[in-house]
Amino acid sequence: EAGVVQSPRYKIIEKKQPVAFWCNPISGHNTLYWYLQNLGQGPELLIRYENEEAVDDSQLPKDRFSAERLKGVDSTLKIQPAELGDSAVYLCASSLESIAGVNEQFFGPGTRLTVL
Amino acid sequence: AQSVSQHNHHVILSEAASLELGCNYSYGGTVNLFWYVQYPGQHLQLLLKYFSGDPLVKGIKGFEAEFIKSKFSFNLRKPSVQWSDTAEYFCAVNAGTNAGKSTFGDGTTLTVKP
Numbered sequence: 001e002a003g004v005v006q007s008p009r010y011k012i013i014e015k016k017q018p019v020a021f022w023c024n025p026i027s028g029h030n031t032l033y034w035y036l037q038n039l040g041q042g043p044e045l046l047i048r049y050e051n052e053e054a055v056d057d058s059q060l061p062k063d064r065f066s067a068e069r070l071k072g073v074d075s076t077l078k079i080q081p082a083e084l085g086d087s088a089v090y091l092c093a094s095s096l097e098s099i100a101g102v103n104e105q106f107f108g109p110g111t112r113l114t115v116l
Numbered sequence: 117a118q119s120v121s122q123h124n125h126h127v128i129l130s131e132a133a134s135l136e137l138g139c140n141y142s143y144g145g146t147v148n149l150f151w152y153v154q155y156p157g158q159h160l161q162l163l164l165k166y167f168s169g170d171p172l173v174k175g176i177k178g179f180e181a182e183f184i185k186s187k188f189s190f191n192l193r194k195p196s197v198q199w200s201d202t203a204e205y206f207c208a209v210n211a212g213t214n215a216g217k218s219t220f221g222d223g224t225t226l227t228v229k230p
Binding site: 003045048050055104106107109 | 150165
């Protein structure tokens with residue numbers, strides 16, 4: 001079974017530039033998560049989708065971050081414009097949720113973003 | 117809001133030593149608890165989870181964790197560590213009205229000396 005796929009794995013951009021990350025979850029998983037992970041810290045949830053609906057985006061900085069999950073499968077996370085403080089690892093995870101919060105999340109390898 | 121505290125940031129052990137990593141959470145209601153592990157160069161993956169029943173749960177690779185509700189704790193244990201257990205360990209909790217949201221601790225880096 002293929003795992004969660006993310007691309008790119010690494011991205012270096014200058015501040016004020018836009019950047020986009022792509023995630024393909026495990027086939028059949030209805031719930032998709034985007035996390036931000038700073039060095040030395042645990043993942044912090046940015047947005048959670050159930051199918052194509054964003055059910056929790058309270059931690060997403062909506063002035064510069066946006067996300068979409070068209071057709072309830074792949075997802076894209078965008079930052080425009082990027083700031084120096086956005087340098088971090090962006091993780092995507094998916095799960096098959098019959099009851100919210102019970103099932104494990106499967107994580108992708110992450111995208112390491114460096115903003116210069 | 118729920119929070120998770122992992123008290124040990126970096127633990128160094130010799131092979132065959134016993135391991136206990138602390139995890140405390142702040143939420144008074146029903147919780148689902150997880151330990152995830154990230155081996156060097158690999159993805160985060162589930163070690164074990166608790167959502168109901170026996171508070172002592174067993175996971176992969178000989179790990180276990182005990183849910184103590186009165187102490188708001190979910191400590192991870194292993195009686196005898198191996199060099200291959202060198203990794204970063206994250207405790208996570210799902211709780212409350214937003215049960216689908218996982219809150220992670222900041223992780224504990226375990227280094228096992230051969």
